[in-house]
Each structure stands twice: as C-alpha cells, then as structure tokens.
Amino acid sequence: MDKTAGEYHFTRLETVVFGAGKVESLGRELSRRGSNRALIVTGKTLGRSKLLDKVKSAAGSALAGVFTGAEQHVPSHTVNELVAEARRVGADSMVSFGGGSPIDTVKNAAWQLMGGRAGSRTIDFSAGAAESGRGGDILHIAIPTTLSAGEFTPGGGVTNESTKVKGGVADPRLQAKVVILDPALTIETPAWLWASTGMRALDHAVEGSYSTRHQLVTDTLATKAIELLNAHLLPSLQMHGDDELEHRMRCQLAAWLSIFGMSNTRGGISHALGHQIGPMWNVPHGVTSCITLPHVMRFMAEVAADRFGPIAQGFDLRFDPRSPRSSAVECADRIAKFIGKFEVPTRLRDVGVPREEISRIAGTVLEEVKRANTVGVEVTLEQLVGILDAAY
Structure with missing residues (x-):
C-alpha cells in the first residue's frame, strides 16, 4: 500500500451559525468580539430589499452605516469607495450581505485598511496560508445569500477596470471570522x-x-x-x-x-x-x-x-x-x-x-x-x- 502523509491548514473562521432566523445572532457575534461600529456592505438590489432591514435590526446599536455600492466582479473603484466609507464612519467591523461580490469587496477593502497595496494582477490563493505581517485584522462577518461560498476563504478577487483582468488578494486575516447561514435571507435570490x-x-x-x-x-x-x-x-x-x-x-x-x-x-x-x-x-x-x-x-x-x-x-x-x-x-x-x-x-x-x-x-x-x-x-x-x- 502507498504511504499516507500530508498537511491540512485551517482558516481563521471561528463560527458558523446556521438555520432559519439565525440572522438574529448578528448582534451577539458583534458584541462578543467587541465591535460597536459595524458597516453593512451589500449591493444595490439587496440595498433596496426589506431583507436588509432584518440585518440592520439584528446589528442593533452596533450599526454604524450601510454601504450599497458592491458590484459584480468587484471593480476596483468599488473597493476604493468602501475603504473611504469605512474610514468615514470609523468602522471597526464589516458585515457582508449578499453573494460573492460584497464578500470579496469587503476582503479587498480590509486588505487596504490593513496597509496592503491594491490592484494585484494575479490570483494566487496559496497566499491565504501565509500572513503578510502587516497590520491587525479587520473583523468580517459574512451573511451570504447565494451558494458561491466565497465567505469560507481567505482570498478575494478584484477586477482591473481598464484591462478587465481579474486579480485578487489573499491573506489568512481576510477570512471572515463568522458566517451566518440563514435560508430565510435567500428567498429573494433569483x-x-x-x-x-x-x-x-x-x-x-x-x-x-x-x-x-x-x-x-x-x-x-x-x-x-x-x-x-x-x-x-x-x-x-x-x-x-x-x-x-x-x-x-x-x-x-x-x-x-x-x-x-x-x-x-x-x-x-x-x-x-x-x-x-x-x-x-x-x-x-x-x-x-x-x-x-x-x-x-x-x-x-x-x-x-x-x-x-x-x-x-x-x-x-x-x-x-x-x-x-x-x-x-x-x-x-x-x-x-x-x-x-x-x-x-x-x-x-x-x-x-x-x-x-x-x-x-x-x-x-x-x-x-x-x-x-x-x-x-x-x-x-x-x-x-x-x-x-x-x-x-
């Protein structure tokens, strides 16, 4: 028989909460991690949805603002806009709500807020296992409404708008600490x-x-x-x-x-x-x-x-x-x-x-x-x- 050997590297995901109505746990998860300035990040469609009200209500007194500028394929300008908004409201955490676009927008914005350089041309997610050594973590809680599963990785894509080439960022600290899987929040997903x-x-x-x-x-x-x-x-x-x-x-x-x-x-x-x-x-x-x-x-x-x-x-x-x-x-x-x-x-x-x-x-x-x-x-x-x- 062949010898079995290998390594398995875990991400920094700490908690997965799952079940109908579990969005209500958002406030608890923010509180237990010391966040009191949470910025919700989503796209224009969910930004107009009543489902967003459930997320805002669940955040409670920790809610600092809502950013609705996330776009498909994460064009770089949306990341820059989120970075500016996070700084404006003094966010100490970000809550992505939606599919892979807001999730990756948060990861790329967090990368910049931690001192990383924007605009990587390549996608090399092997870096997700190697910390860059820059500043501290930005708390990210993900509430997905699709099945793309980007909330479970420490890497995120971003598109160069002039070339239409997709690159990305990867670092263990970009992993969402909490993922809330609530099927009731997926009912408006086309x-x-x-x-x-x-x-x-x-x-x-x-x-x-x-x-x-x-x-x-x-x-x-x-x-x-x-x-x-x-x-x-x-x-x-x-x-x-x-x-x-x-x-x-x-x-x-x-x-x-x-x-x-x-x-x-x-x-x-x-x-x-x-x-x-x-x-x-x-x-x-x-x-x-x-x-x-x-x-x-x-x-x-x-x-x-x-x-x-x-x-x-x-x-x-x-x-x-x-x-x-x-x-x-x-x-x-x-x-x-x-x-x-x-x-x-x-x-x-x-x-x-x-x-x-x-x-x-x-x-x-x-x-x-x-x-x-x-x-x-x-x-x-x-x-x-x-x-x-x-x-x-």
Missing part, C-alpha cells in the same frame, strides 16, 4: 442566481477532488457536498414554505462543505477559466461554472481519471479504480445532465461571448493554472483554447 451559484459550489467540490493536493478530509467533504446538491438544489427551487427553507439550508451546508478544503486543494482549470470569463464578458461566476465544468471534467478524465472516485460516489455512480476513465467520463456526462435541469446558460455563445474573442483570456488563464499546479500534467495554451472552443 432562481438563475441560486441555481448557478449551486453549480459554483459543485465546481469547488469537483475540482477539489481531482486536484493533485486532494486528501481524505477534502475528498470526504466534497463527496457529501455533491450528494447534498444533487438531492436538494432542484427541490429548493420547487418547494414553498418550511420545506423550501430546509432544502435551501441543506444547499447552504453543501456550499460550505464544497469549499472547506479549497485553501488546501486550490482551484483547477474551471475556476481559472471562470475568473477571466466573468470580468472580460460580464458573465456571473456561477454561470461560468455551468458552462466550463463539464468540458474541463472531460479533459481531466484523460489526465487524472483515478482522482474521480469522490465525484462518482457523490453522484452514486460505480467507480472502478482499475479502469477509471469510463467512470470519470460518466461523471462529466452526469454533471452536464444535472446542469441541464436548470434554466441556466450552458454555452459561451448563450452569454454573448464573441467566438473570435475566446482565445483572449487563454494566456492569463494559463498563468493561473500553472501557479495553482493542481492538474498534475503540463497544460498548454492550445489545450485551453480547445476547452473554450468546446464550451462555445
């Missing part, structure tokens, strides 16, 4: 957004499983995440009342499990593609996973079929480690079929990407793939363009 970010969670689980850095802990949680999403994502959009909330709660837990080990396993080709497709052509990251994941899985089935065992188990598919390729291909086909059950785009042409432009991002994607080093073989520019052509 069906396409809920479904597509569910596919983003699926993407986390899949790419963690076939990463060269996978291990028993991450495999086990990825399998359970896939199982939960397969069982609960569609019903969460079909049911009503308490049943709907319970299915949504199970999906939120699946999102947590899907990304639990990503700071250890890191992302793969599908994530790298999504990081650049999104800002270049204004495609939501959940949607990019709907488009790229099956094609990347077919590529990975040719180079790392032996790592598909946890994925097959999550979908209750037979996996023969002596002849894994057919099972790996079946996993890719099963995920494509699963995505097809939802009203989400599945091709680049469906989201308005010009055919003649798809190779523009290949170079930047290749840089990220090489830095992550999760595939296990050398990936070429031509192969990436081939995956993009297949996704078109």
Whole structure:
C-alpha cells in the first residue's frame, strides 16, 4: 500500500451559525468580539430589499452605516469607495450581505485598511496560508445569500477596470471570522442566481477532488457536498414554505462543505477559466461554472481519471479504480445532465461571448493554472483554447 502523509491548514473562521432566523445572532457575534461600529456592505438590489432591514435590526446599536455600492466582479473603484466609507464612519467591523461580490469587496477593502497595496494582477490563493505581517485584522462577518461560498476563504478577487483582468488578494486575516447561514435571507435570490451559484459550489467540490493536493478530509467533504446538491438544489427551487427553507439550508451546508478544503486543494482549470470569463464578458461566476465544468471534467478524465472516485460516489455512480476513465467520463456526462435541469446558460455563445474573442483570456488563464499546479500534467495554451472552443 502507498504511504499516507500530508498537511491540512485551517482558516481563521471561528463560527458558523446556521438555520432559519439565525440572522438574529448578528448582534451577539458583534458584541462578543467587541465591535460597536459595524458597516453593512451589500449591493444595490439587496440595498433596496426589506431583507436588509432584518440585518440592520439584528446589528442593533452596533450599526454604524450601510454601504450599497458592491458590484459584480468587484471593480476596483468599488473597493476604493468602501475603504473611504469605512474610514468615514470609523468602522471597526464589516458585515457582508449578499453573494460573492460584497464578500470579496469587503476582503479587498480590509486588505487596504490593513496597509496592503491594491490592484494585484494575479490570483494566487496559496497566499491565504501565509500572513503578510502587516497590520491587525479587520473583523468580517459574512451573511451570504447565494451558494458561491466565497465567505469560507481567505482570498478575494478584484477586477482591473481598464484591462478587465481579474486579480485578487489573499491573506489568512481576510477570512471572515463568522458566517451566518440563514435560508430565510435567500428567498429573494433569483432562481438563475441560486441555481448557478449551486453549480459554483459543485465546481469547488469537483475540482477539489481531482486536484493533485486532494486528501481524505477534502475528498470526504466534497463527496457529501455533491450528494447534498444533487438531492436538494432542484427541490429548493420547487418547494414553498418550511420545506423550501430546509432544502435551501441543506444547499447552504453543501456550499460550505464544497469549499472547506479549497485553501488546501486550490482551484483547477474551471475556476481559472471562470475568473477571466466573468470580468472580460460580464458573465456571473456561477454561470461560468455551468458552462466550463463539464468540458474541463472531460479533459481531466484523460489526465487524472483515478482522482474521480469522490465525484462518482457523490453522484452514486460505480467507480472502478482499475479502469477509471469510463467512470470519470460518466461523471462529466452526469454533471452536464444535472446542469441541464436548470434554466441556466450552458454555452459561451448563450452569454454573448464573441467566438473570435475566446482565445483572449487563454494566456492569463494559463498563468493561473500553472501557479495553482493542481492538474498534475503540463497544460498548454492550445489545450485551453480547445476547452473554450468546446464550451462555445
């Protein structure tokens, strides 16, 4: 037998509170950490929602203000605006409310407030395990309303508005200390957004499983995440009342499990593609996973079929480690079929990407793939363009 050895690095996440109505715990979590100047950070849509009133009420006397300028793909100007607002109100903590955009906006703003330089061109989330040594933490409490799961990582993306290239920041101190999963706050999330970010969670689980850095802990949680999403994502959009909330709660837990080990396993080709497709052509990251994941899985089935065992188990598919390729291909086909059950785009042409432009991002994607080093073989520019052509 092969010898088992490895390392697992935990993030600085301290508490996950989950359940319908648990937003009420926000004030308690702020108080126990000594915060009395909390700035809520969200986008324009939730900024007009009555759901925001629940979050403001839960913050209680600690509420110092509300910032509603978070935008999709985190353009750099929104980070600068949040930094200025946090300083203006004297914020000692920030509460992100919404999807990945407000969550990553907070992380990037916190990075600047801690003395970090803005505008990183690259996404290298390996830095999430290495502290930079600058100033102290900025308390971040995350209340997500989608399944993208960025609240569980110490890294966040930001887009250079002039180049439309997405870079990011990563540092252990950027991890949210508290995550509150309240399915009652997700009921206004559009069906396409809920479904597509569910596919983003699926993407986390899949790419963690076939990463060269996978291990028993991450495999086990990825399998359970896939199982939960397969069982609960569609019903969460079909049911009503308490049943709907319970299915949504199970999906939120699946999102947590899907990304639990990503700071250890890191992302793969599908994530790298999504990081650049999104800002270049204004495609939501959940949607990019709907488009790229099956094609990347077919590529990975040719180079790392032996790592598909946890994925097959999550979908209750037979996996023969002596002849894994057919099972790996079946996993890719099963995920494509699963995505097809939802009203989400599945091709680049469906989201308005010009055919003649798809190779523009290949170079930047290749840089990220090489830095992550999760595939296990050398990936070429031509192969990436081939995956993009297949996704078109």
